[in-house]
Amino acid sequence: MVAYTPDKIYVERGVADSWITRNVLRRLPATPVEWLEDSRTLLSASRRAGPSLAAAKRSLVLARHKGRFFKDCPAGRSRGERNVCCNYFVVNYASNCHMECSYCYLQTHLNFPHLVVYANYPDLLQELEARFESHPSTPFRVGTGELADSLALDSLTRYSVPLVEFFSRYGNAILEFKTKSDCVENLMGLDHGGRTVVSWSINPRAVQESDEHRTASIERRLRAAERCVAEGYRVGFHLDPMIHYPGWQGDYEDLVDEIFRRLPSRSVAWISLGSLRLSAGLKAFMRSRFPRSGLPLGELVPVPDGKLRYFWPIRVRMYRSAVEWVRARSPRTPVYLCMERPGVWSKVFAQAPPDEKRLGRSLAVTAAR
Ligand code: SF4
Numbered sequence: 001m002v003a004y005t006p007d008k009i010y011v012e013r014g015v016a017d018s019w020i021t022r023n024v025l026r027r028l029p030a031t032p033v034e035w036l037e038d039s040r041t042l043l044s045a046s047r048r049a050g051p052s053l054a055a056a057k058r059s060l061v062l063a064r065h066k067g068r069f070f071k072d073c074p075a076g077r078s079r080g081e082r083n084v085c086c087n088y089f090v091v092n093y094a095s096n097c098h099m100e101c102s103y104c105y106l107q108t109h110l111n112f113p114h115l116v117v118y119a120n121y122p123d124l125l126q127e128l129e130a131r132f133e134s135h136p137s138t139p140f141r142v143g144t145g146e147l148a149d150s151l152a153l154d155s156l157t158r159y160s161v162p163l164v165e166f167f168s169r170y171g172n173a174i175l176e177f178k179t180k181s182d183c184v185e186n187l188m189g190l191d192h193g194g195r196t197v198v199s200w201s202i203n204p205r206a207v208q209e210s211d212e213h214r215t216a217s218i219e220r221r222l223r224a225a226e227r228c229v230a231e232g233y234r235v236g237f238h239l240d241p242m243i244h245y246p247g248w249q250g251d252y253e254d255l256v257d258e259i260f261r262r263l264p265s266r267s268v269a270w271i272s273l274g275s276l277r278l279s280a281g282l283k284a285f286m287r288s289r290f291p292r293s294g295l296p297l298g299e300l301v302p303v304p305d306g307k308l309r310y311f312w313p314i315r316v317r318m319y320r321s322a323v324e325w326v327r328a329r330s331p332r333t334p335v336y337l338c339m340e341r342p343g344v345w346s347k348v349f350a351q352a353p354p355d356e357k358r359l360g361r362s363l364a365v366t367a368a369r
Contacts (some may be wrong), residue, residue: 015119056113065118087360104288139364145178168193181256198235204251240274265330
């Protein structure tokens with residue numbers, strides 16, 4: 001991964017004493033700092049100046065999260081026929097990402113173009129504590145990778161440390177870091193208690209090289225996974241978004257094969273599958289930002305959730321193949337689909353999950369074994 005070095009750091013005065021703020025400022029002593037009363041003034045200024053996304057990402061903002069950190073994962077909500085929900089929860093500890101995947105939905109999703117880290121992590125932990133303690137028999141799976149990569153900034157912030165230590169105290173919760181980086185240094189030596197899964201979004205090398213700019217190479221991601229397994233963490237993989245291109249079968253099968261050759265299957269908590277999905281706005285944005293990418297040229301058709309996706313028989317073929325490859329190497333590893341409707345689930349697995357809550361619970365319970 002290309003390391004992130006911002007041109008400027010903006011700090012809200014309200015988080016000046018935060019441990020996260022101190023970590024960042026200590027790691028970047030030469031970067032200019034501007035103090036703000038409220039980062040929303042920066043947003044208004046950015047709206048007027050209209051910096052390019054690449055330029056805006058060069059500013060790092062350390063702010064207080066003004067709303068709730070903890071939310072239901074929005075993937076189950078969709079227009080038209082709804083997607084199957086796997087009862088996942090997200091905490092938005094940061095928003096935006098310095099890496100540049102051509103297909104990243106954040107490019108058109110966020111209304112604040114800068115990279116923001118919410119430094120008031122004690123409030124985040126307090127929210128989680130209230131939730132976990134008031135529902136002691138509910139197993140929670142919680143991820144930090146919805147609006148940002150979970151670990152890409154960890155060498156600056158060290159955000160992972162209090163999170164891993166916090167989750168190690170709760171028998172009813174699993175934390176998932178989802179990343180395309182190889183930043184696992186801070187996870188080494190932590191007392192994680194088996195409650196953290198470190199997972200990688202992963203694609204064949206050809207896709208990483210053409211469309212996942214500034215991310216860690218596949219080799220580095222797998223080496224980072226090996227380090228985590230050696231530290232007793234379970235790991236996960238998200239083959240998402242799967243890309244349909246000439247030769248995809250061979251490349252994806254080789255990738256699945258490599259995962260299970262390099263990692264013991266009992267250390268793999270889950271594998272999820274998803275395929276390329278673009279809003280019409282994102283497709284146009286990709287064309288202008290990444291004119292060499294062939295991804296928008298695929299056989300994409302509009303579907304009821306308002307997105308462009310591969311025609312469903314193509315998606316079903318890709319998912320079925322991936323399920324077979326995983327099952328042939330590790331029959332007990334849970335495999336599930338992300339952001340897919342029940343009809344597609346039934347074509348891939350013979351039936352859609354009859355009880356979605358049970359699906360989420362079983363993933364949480366298996367991960368903790
Ligand atoms: S790593 Fe994830 S969050 Fe970052 S640009 Fe790629 S898809 Fe977006």
